[in-house]
Amino acid sequence: MGISANIAANYELQGEHIATSLRKRWHAAHDRRANQEAQDDWCRIIRETAIDNTQFDMECTPGYYNNEGGAAKGSGHIWASRTGPVLRLW
Known part of the structure; x- marks a missing residue:
């Protein structure tokens, strides 16, 4: 699993997350x-498995994803779980 700037795919994943959360909540006793x-x-798991993208941000052409070349400390990390299909295993 890598990173993606495909907004439609990200919306789909977020929608799946919300739907799964609501479905689990609905059926919960x-x-x-x-x-x-x-x-x-x-939070510890997310921090430990975050993708360190700092070097890429420093070398990338200034733009949206690296704060126009002025990326702040910690902003070079992709703060998402890389631990696998968490919701599907839930």
Whole structure:
């Protein structure tokens, strides 16, 4: 799995995520909110598996994706899970 600037594909993935979340919520017998520990664990997983795109941002022609060549610290990371099909395994 790589990165993509294809907005339609991103909308499709976001729609699948929202639909899956709503479907799971609809069928849930009780509230399934994540506690603070679970939220912290998920954030840790995202940070540990983020794609470091800093070098690319520094070498890329200035534009939208690198803040016109002035990318801030941490902005060179792709903050998304690379741990596999999380929702499909849910």
